Amino acid sequence: MASSFYQNDFQESTEEFNPQLEKREKIGKIFEILFLIGLSIGLVVLAILVFDVFKDGLGRLLTPGF
Amino acid sequence: MQNTNSRDDFDFDGEDRRSLEKKAGDDIQDKIIAVILFGCALVSVLTTFGIVFIIFRVTFEFFQEVSFTQFFLDTQWTPLFAEKHFGIWPLLNGTLLTTTIAMFVAIPLGLSAAIYLSEYASPKMAAILRPAVELLAGVPTVVFGYFALLFVTPVLRNFLPLEVFNALSAGLMTGIMVMPTVGSISLDALQSVPRSLREGAYAMGVTKLEVITKVIFPAAFSGIAASIILGISRAVGETMIVVIAAGQQPRLSLNPFQTVETMTAYMAQISGGDSPRGSLNYKTLYAVGAVLLLLTLALNIVSHQIASRYKEKY
Numbered sequence: 464m465a466s467s468f469y470q471n472d473f474q475e476s477t478e479e480f481n482p483q484l485e486k487r488e489k490i491g492k493i494f495e496i497l498f499l500i501g502l503s504i505g506l507v508v509l510a511i512l513v514f515d516v517f518k519d520g521l522g523r524l525l526t527p528g529f
Numbered sequence: 530m531q532n533t534n535s536r537d538d539f540d541f542d543g544e545d546r547r548s549l550e551k552k553a554g555d556d557i558q559d560k561i562i563a564v565i566l567f568g569c570a571l572v573s574v575l576t577t578f579g580i581v582f583i584i585f586r587v588t589f590e591f592f593q594e595v596s597f598t599q600f601f602l603d604t605q606w607t608p609l610f611a612e613k614h615f616g617i618w619p620l621l622n623g624t625l626l627t628t629t630i631a632m633f634v635a636i637p638l639g640l641s642a643a644i645y646l647s648e649y650a651s652p653k654m655a656a657i658l659r660p661a662v663e664l665l666a667g668v669p670t671v672v673f674g675y676f677a678l679l680f681v682t683p684v685l686r687n688f689l690p691l692e693v694f695n696a697l698s699a700g701l702m703t704g705i706m707v708m709p710t711v712g713s714i715s716l717d718a719l720q721s722v723p724r725s726l727r728e729g730a731y732a733m734g735v736t737k738l739e740v741i742t743k744v745i746f747p748a749a750f751s752g753i754a755a756s757i758i759l760g761i762s763r764a765v766g767e768t769m770i771v772v773i774a775a776g777q778q779p780r781l782s783l784n785p786f787q788t789v790e791t792m793t794a795y796m797a798q799i800s801g802g803d804s805p806r807g808s809l810n811y812k813t814l815y816a817v818g819a820v821l822l823l824l825t826l827a828l829n830i831v832s833h834q835i836a837s838r839y840k841e842k843y
Contacts, residue, residue, distance in 0.1 A: 484736075491738035495649055501641020502658065505712075508705050509665050512676050 584822060587815035594809055600816065606779040606795075608813045609804075615813065617820060619779035623696065623789035624821075627771055630700025630785060631707055631764040636757055638704070639711025643753075646712075647719040648741055659716070666709035674773030677702035682774065690786055694776025697785040702774065703767050711760040718752020719745055751839040758832035762825050768793040792821045 592600070595615045603616025642662050646655045677698040685691055685698060722745050730744045746753070776788030777798055790798075796814055804810035 487736045487739065491736045494738050495645070498641040498645035498649065501638045502645045502662065505638055505642060505662055505665055505705065505708050506658075509661070509668075511680070512668065512672070515676060515680050516672065 581822070584815050584818050587812055588819040591809070591812035591816040594812070595816075604781050606790075608810050613809075615816075617817070619781045620790060620792045620795055620817060621820070622781050622783070623771075623775065623779065623791040623794070624765055624824075626696045626783060626785060626789055627700040627703055627767075627775055627791055628761060628764040630697060631703035631767075632757070632761060634701055634704025635707040635711050635760050635764070639708045639756070639760065640715055640753070642708070642712040643715035643719055644741060647716055648737065648745070659713075662712055663709050665705065666713070668706070670706060670767065670769040671773070673702045673706050674699075674770040677770060677774035692776070692786060692788050694774060694778075694788040695786050696775050696789045699771045699773075699775035700785065703764050703770050706767065706770065707760040707764050710763055711756045714756030714759060715749070715753045718749040718756065721752070722748045748841050751836045751841065754835040754839065755832050758828050758835070762828045762832075765824060765828070766793060766821070768797055772797050792817050796821075 599615045600617055603614050604618055605614035605616050606619040607614045642658075646659055646662075650658060678694075681701060682691060682693065682695065682698040689697070691697060726744055726748060727740055730740045735743070771791045772794045775791060775794060777790045777794055778788040779790040779795070780787060782789070795817055799810060799814045804814070
């Protein structure tokens with residue numbers, strides 16, 4: 464009764480709203496993962512860079528007589 | 530005289546007089562500090578004017594020997610060859626190509642990082658991840674350059690027909706270098722959006738993504754746009770990565786797999802000392818520098834315009 468009291472032309476019914484909310488939240492979750500991937504790419508490149516520099520650099524530094 | 534009399538008329542006890550004398554002393558100190566600070570500001574302003582004056586003076590001498598038509602309409606840049614050409618477009622093409630590739634990397638990655646850290650990450654997680662991302666900004670560009678040449682290019686050559694020196698590797702690494710600049714400034718812009726706007730939107734029943742795209746992003750747009758243009762300016766002015774990884778062959782081509790030469794790379798090449806001072810080759814350094822200066826100045830003006838046009842006041 465209360466819900467029909469507040470119902471107006473602009474509001475969707477609960478039956479219409481609930482599935483859309485699920486869909487909207489799913490899209491939101493996908494974007495959250497995309498944002499995390501974007502952040503991770505930068506960190507992964509940094510990790511690869513540091514690993515590469517140390518892999519090549521340490522080999523030279525540990526050479527006897529260097 | 531009257532002043533002296535009137536001053537004598539007051540009955541100061543010792544403490545008040547000391548306080549007034551101290552105040553006068555403070556005023557003089559303030560003035561001295563103001564003069565010193567003004568001097569410091571003046572040094573940077575005069576240095577800027579000095580640089581601009583010298584660049585444009587030699588550029589003027591350059592244009593007395595090379596016409597505007599040759600400079601702006603020729604499609605070849607070969608000032609060191611016997612048959613000289615002075616068309617700026619191959620260098621401008623190299624700069625814009627590497628910058629475009631860099632911004633295709635830096636904008637999505639930087640904005641993703643900023644949005645995730647601002648809206649999704651817990652404060653503890655953000656406190657760990659933000660410095661880690663900003664660590665990328667502290668890596669010397671020469672390290673990025675060699676990383677592009679010795680790691681990125683060989684890996685990409687397994688899939689793509691790249692030349693040893695190419696715009697793609699240089700652009701990708703420039704993008705990674707610029708990413709923290711875009712991310713960090715965008716993050717500050719996103720975090721400066723008042724909490725009340727977020728809460729108002731959540732009260733309307735919208736999801737987190739909708740709050741970000743329809744409320745926070747538009748509210749922080751001026752800061753985000755400024756971060757992107759600052760990132761473009763950094764990419765345009767980047768030297769070491771492109772000198773090492775993009776090569777030194779001016780070419781009017783949009784193919785990112787080929788060797789190109791940017792304006793900064795040419796300037797680094799000429800300033801190596803092979804061109805005698807006062808020669809035409811030497812003057813090309815200043816002409817290219819003037820174009821680079823005007824390009825970054827235009828970007829700064831656009832950035833300022835966007836920042837003031839879309840600035841939100843809360």
